[in-house]
Amino acid sequence: MNxxxxxxxxxxxxxxxxxxxxxxxxxxxxxxxxTASREYKIKAAFVFNFLKAVDWPQEVMADANQPIVxxxxxxxxxxxxxxxxxxxxxxxxxxDFIQFAGPSSLTSKQRNDLDNNLxxxxxxxxxxxxxxxxxxxxxxxxxxxxxxxxxITVGESKNFVDDGGIFNFLPQTKKAGFEVNLAAGKRAKxxxxxxxxxxAKRIKEGQGDDSRGK
Amino acid sequence: MKLLSMTIRDKVICLVMFVCVVVLxxxxxxxxxxxxxxxxxxxxxxxxxxxxxxxxxxxVALVFENTDDVRSVLSSLHAKPPIVFAGVYNQSGDxxxxxxxxxxxxRVKPDTLKPQxxxxxxxxxxxxxPIILDGETIGTLVIRSxxxxxxxxxxxxxxxxxxxxxxxxxxxxxxxxxxxxxxSSPVLRLAETANEIxxxxxxxxxxxxxxxxxxGQLIESLNRMLERIEQRDSKLLRxxxxxxxxxxxxxxxxxxxxxxxxxxxxxxQELQDFAYVASHDLREPLRKISAFGGLLTDSFEGKxxxxxxxxxxxxxxxxxxxxxxxxxxxxxxxxxxxxxEFRAVDLNEVVNDIREFELSVKIxxxxxxxxxxxxxxxxxxDQSQMRQLFQNLFANAIKYQKAGTIPEITIRSxxxxxxxxxxxxxxxxxxxxxxxxxxxIMFKRVxxxxxxxxxxxxxxxxxxIVERHGGAIGVNSETDKGSTFWFILAAGQxxxxxxxxxxxxxxxxxxx
Numbered sequence: 118m119n120x121x122x123x124x125x126x127x128x129x130x131x132x133x134x135x136x137x138x139x140x141x142x143x144x145x146x147x148x149x150x151x152t153a154s155r156e157y158k159i160k161a162a163f164v165f166n167f168l169k170a171v172d173w174p175q176e177v178m179a180d181a182n183q184p185i186v187x188x189x190x191x192x193x194x195x196x197x198x199x200x201x202x203x204x205x206x207x208x209x210x211x212x213d214f215i216q217f218a219g220p221s222s223l224t225s226k227q228r229n230d231l232d233n234n235l236x237x238x239x240x241x242x243x244x245x246x247x248x249x250x251x252x253x254x255x256x257x258x259x260x261x262x263x264x265x266x267x268x269i270t271v272g273e274s275k276n277f278v279d280d281g282g283i284f285n286f287l288p289q290t291k292k293a294g295f296e297v298n299l300a301a302g303k304r305a306k307x308x309x310x311x312x313x314x315x316x317a318k319r320i321k322e323g324q325g326d327d328s329r330g331k
Numbered sequence: 332m333k334l335l336s337m338t339i340r341d342k343v344i345c346l347v348m349f350v351c352v353v354v355l356x357x358x359x360x361x362x363x364x365x366x367x368x369x370x371x372x373x374x375x376x377x378x379x380x381x382x383x384x385x386x387x388x389x390x391v392a393l394v395f396e397n398t399d400d401v402r403s404v405l406s407s408l409h410a411k412p413p414i415v416f417a418g419v420y421n422q423s424g425d426x427x428x429x430x431x432x433x434x435x436x437x438r439v440k441p442d443t444l445k446p447q448x449x450x451x452x453x454x455x456x457x458x459x460x461p462i463i464l465d466g467e468t469i470g471t472l473v474i475r476s477x478x479x480x481x482x483x484x485x486x487x488x489x490x491x492x493x494x495x496x497x498x499x500x501x502x503x504x505x506x507x508x509x510x511x512x513x514x515s516s517p518v519l520r521l522a523e524t525a526n527e528i529x530x531x532x533x534x535x536x537x538x539x540x541x542x543x544x545x546x547g548q549l550i551e552s553l554n555r556m557l558e559r560i561e562q563r564d565s566k567l568l569r570x571x572x573x574x575x576x577x578x579x580x581x582x583x584x585x586x587x588x589x590x591x592x593x594x595x596x597x598x599x600q601e602l603q604d605f606a607y608v609a610s611h612d613l614r615e616p617l618r619k620i621s622a623f624g625g626l627l628t629d630s631f632e633g634k635x636x637x638x639x640x641x642x643x644x645x646x647x648x649x650x651x652x653x654x655x656x657x658x659x660x661x662x663x664x665x666x667x668x669x670x671x672e673f674r675a676v677d678l679n680e681v682v683n684d685i686r687e688f689e690l691s692v693k694i695x696x697x698x699x700x701x702x703x704x705x706x707x708x709x710x711x712x713d714q715s716q717m718r719q720l721f722q723n724l725f726a727n728a729i730k731y732q733k734a735g736t737i738p739e740i741t742i743r744s745x746x747x748x749x750x751x752x753x754x755x756x757x758x759x760x761x762x763x764x765x766x767x768x769x770x771x772i773m774f775k776r777v778x779x780x781x782x783x784x785x786x787x788x789x790x791x792x793x794x795x796i797v798e799r800h801g802g803a804i805g806v807n808s809e810t811d812k813g814s815t816f817w818f819i820l821a822a823g824q825x826x827x828x829x830x831x832x833x834x835x836x837x838x839x840x841x842x843x
Contacts, residue, residue: 166394169465207465312391316400 160286161198163295164247164271167284168207170313173244174306177267184211188240190259191219191249215239219248220255231255237262245269248282256280267306278321283307287318294318339515340508347507348500355499359492366488370481374456375449378476381411382460386472389419389428390464398428405430408474415439415455416475419462427470432477444471454478517546521553534561606664610657617657621650652786659788662719663773666795671713673800675823678707678753681717682742689722690729699729699738707744708751709823716796721755723789724816728757730783731814750802751822756815762808770806793818 168185185207189195193216202212217236220228227234240246240263248256253274260270260281270282277285278298283305287294296319302309314320337345385404392400405417408430415435419428424444431439441457450457455475462470524538534557538550624647628640635643686694686701694701710717729738741756762770762777769775773791797804797818808814 163395166391166464169394170391205467209466310391312388313395316392316395316397 157195157198160273161195161202163286164245165202165205165207165212167269167271167313168212168245170310171269172308172310173267177244178208181209184213185245186213186215186243188215188217188243188246189249190217190240190246190252191221192251194249215243219252220258221251228255231258235259235262241266241268243268245271248272248274248277250274256282264301264304269305269307270301278319283309296321339518340511343511343514344504344507347511348503351499351503352496355496359496363485363488363492367481367485370484371451374476374481375451375458378414378456378458378474379449379460381408381414382458382472382474385417385474386460386462389472390462390469393419393421393427393462393470394464396427401428402430408432411476413476413480414474415477416441416473418473420444420471420473422469424471439475441473441475444473451478456481514546517542517550521546521550525553528557534564603664603668606660607668610661610664614654614657617650617654621647621654624650652784656786656788659786659792663788663792663795666716666792666799670799671715673711673713675709676712676714676717677709677823678717678721678742678744679703681714681721682707685718685721685725689718690725693726693729697729697732697738699725699740701725702739702741704741704743707742707753708746710751710753710800710820711823712800712820713796716799720793720796720818723793724755727789727816728755728759728814730785731757731759731778733760746822747819749822750819752817752819754815754817756813758813761810761812761814762806763810767806767808771804 164187168187187199199214203214205212217239220231220235223231223234240259243263244267246259246263246268248259248270250273252259256272256274256277257280263270264281269284270277271284271286272278272282273286275288278296278301281298281301283298283301285296285298287296295317297309297314297317298321299309299314300322385408389401389404392404401419405419405428408414408417412432415432416439417430418426418440421427426440429440431437439455445457445459447459447461450459454477456478457473457475460472460474461468462472521538524536528534528536537554537557541547541550624643628643628647631639631643682701682703693699725740728740732738736758739758742753743756744751744753746752760778766777770777771790771794774787776785776787793816794804797820800820802818802820804816804818806814806816
C-alpha cells in the first residue's frame with residue numbers, strides 16, 4: 118500500500134466516523150432538513166408517473182429535444198425526493214426542475230399586484246406545475262394564470278380541484294391517493310389516460326362531483 | 332412364405348388393407364401433428380395477446396402501486412377458465428398482485444421469472460410478458476394456462492383417428508372383398524381352365540371372359556396358344572397316322588426284302604458251293620485227260636503223223652487251259668469264301684516278296700524292272716490277297732508287252748482323303764477306252780489273240796479283292812502308252828506316332 122492510498126484510507130475512515138457520529142447524535146434534525154419524508158418520496162414518484170400517464174397537445178411537444186419541465190411554486194417540501202427521477206426520461210425527454218417563488222414569499226404590497234410580481238410566463242411554460250401547500254391561500258389566483266394553457270397542475274390542499282387544479286393529492290391516509298378535475302384537464306387540452314382515472318380516488322366532472330368512492 | 336401361399340383373393344384384400352392402414356396412419360399422424368402444432372401455437376398466440384392486453388391495462392396501476400386495480404384487471408381472466416394463474420411482479424421481481432382460478436391452488440404459481448415468451452411445460456403453458464410504461468419496463472406479467480384443453484383436444488383427435496381407422500378398415504375390407512373379384516375371378520377362371528386342360532388334355536377348351544387389361548391379354552394369348560396347340564395336335568395326329576401307315580408299309584417291304592435277300596444269299600451260297608465243287612471236281616477228269624494225253628504223246632512219240640500230233644497237242648493244250656481257267660475260277664470264288672482277317676499290311680514287303688518268290692522266274696526271264704520311288708504306305712487288308720492283287724497286276728504288266736520291250740513297272744502310293752491310293756504303272760501295250768471299260772469283267776479278254784494267253788479272270792479277281800476290302804479299282808490307259816492301274820484301300824494302322832507323322836509329312840510331297 119503506497120502513501121497516497123494510505124492517506125485516502127485514513128480520510129475515508131475519519132469521514133465514516135464523523136458521519137456515524139452525526140447520525141447518532143442528531144438524527145431528527147437531519148431527517149427534517151436533508152432527506153424527504155416517505156410521503157413526499159411517494160408524491161415525487163406519483164408526479165413522475167403523472168408525466169407518463171398524461172399527454173400534452175401536439176404544439177407543446179413540437180420540439181423533441183425540449184425537456185419536460187416541472188415547476189414548483191412555493192416552499193419546496195420534496196427536498197431530495199426527486200433525486201431518483203432526475204436523470205430519468207419521460208416520453209424520450211429529460212426532466213428539468215424550476216423553482217418559482219410563491220405569493221406567500223412576497224410582501225403584502227407585492228401581493229396586491231400579483232400579475233407583475235409572479236413569473237406568470239414561467240408558470241405557463243411548464244409542463245407540470247406543482248403548487249405547494251404553502252400557497253394554499255393564493256392557489257386560486259395562480260391556477261387562473263395557467264387555466265387555459267397546457268399545464269398540468271398538481272396540488273396538495275383541500276380545495277385544489279374545486280379551485281380549478283387538475284390533480285390533487287388527498288391528505289395522507291395509508292397510501293397516496295389523488296383526485297382529478299376532468300373539466301380542468303379538458304380546458305388545458307390535456308389528455309389523461311383512462312387507466313389513471315381508474316385509480317383516482319375522486320373524479321370531478323364539470324361542475325358536479327363524481328366520486329369513484331375508492 | 333405364408334404370404335406366398337395365400338390365395339389371390341386374400342392377397343388382394345391384404346394388399347388393400349395394408350395400403351389403407353399405411354395411408355390412414357400417415358394421414359392421421361400428419362393431421363394430428365398439424366392440428367396439435369396449430370392448436371399449440373394458436374393457444375400461445377392467444378395467451379400472448381391476452382397477456383399484452385392485461386399488461387398494458389395494468390401498467391399505470393402498477394406504477395401507482397394500486398393493488399386493487401391490478402387485481403380487478405387480473406380478475407377479468409375469470410372469463411377464461413383454462414387460465415389458472417396470473418401474477419403481476421414489480422421491477423424487483425416481487426409479486427405485486429395475483430389471481431388464481433377457483434379450481435387452482437397455490438402450487439400453480441411459477442417459482443422464477445423468465446424472459447418474455449411462451450413456455451410449454453408438463454401441465455401448463457406459461458407466458459411471461461413485461462409490463463411497459465412509456466418505454467420503461469416496470470414489471471412482469473405471468474399468465475399460466477392449464478393444458479387440459481390441449482390434452483382433451485389431443486384425446487379427441489386420437490379417438491377420432493382410431494375410429495376413422497377402424498371404420499375405414501372395415502369399409503376397406505368390405506369393399507376390397509367385393510371388388511377383388513374384378514382381379515381374382517379372371518385369374519381363378521384362368522387357373523381353373525389351365526388345370527382342366529392339363530388333366531383332360533382337351534385343347535378345344537377356351538377360357539371365357541374378356542377385359543382390356545393385362546389379364547384380358549393373358550386370356551387372349553392363352554386362347555390363341557390353345558388354338559395353335561390344338562391345330563398342331565391335329566396335325567401331329569395326322570402325321571402320326573401317316574407315319575404309322577408308312578412304317579407298316581416299310582415293314583412289309585422290309586420283310587419281302589429280307590426274304591428275297593435270304594433267297595439270294597442261299598442261291599449265292601449254292602452257286603459258290605456249286606462253283607467250288609464243280610471246279611474242284613471238274614479238275615479230276617481234266618487232270619486225267621492231260622495226264623493220259625501226256626502219256627499218249629510219250630508212247631506215240633514218232634509214231635504219229637504231224638496232223639495227229641497236232642490234234643493231240645491241241646487236246647492237251649485245251650485241257651491245260653481249262654485247268655487254268657478252273658484254277659482261276661477257284662481262286663476267284665475263294666476271294667470271298669477263304670478270305671483272311673484284315674490287318675496292317677506293309678506293301679513294300681508284299682512287292683519284295685512277289686519279286687523274290689511268286690514272279691521271280693518271270694521277272695528274270697523278261698528282265699523286268701520294278702521301281703518303287705518312295706516307300707509305300709501300308710494298308711488295312713488281307714495279306715495274302717494283297718499279294719494276289721499285286722501278283723496279278725504285275726503279271727499283266729509283264730504279259731502285255733510288245734515283243735522285245737523290257738517291262739518296266741513303277742509303283743507309287745499317296746494318301747487321298749485319308750485313304751491310300753496305289754498306282755501301278757507299266758510301259759505295256761495299253762488299252763483303248765472301250766477296252767478299259769471291259770478290263771475288269773470276267774472272261775472278257777481284251778487281247779484275245781494268241782500272243783497273250785490268259786484266262787480272263789485275273790483283273791476280275793483283283794476287282795473282287797478290292798471290293799471285298801471296301802475299296803475301288805480302276806485303270807487309266809491309252810493304246811501303246813502303257814496303263815496305270817490304281818486302287819484305293821483303307822490306310823493300315825500306323826505302327827507308331829512317328830510313322831503317322833511321316834505319312835502326314837509325305838502328303839504334300841506326293842501331292843506334287
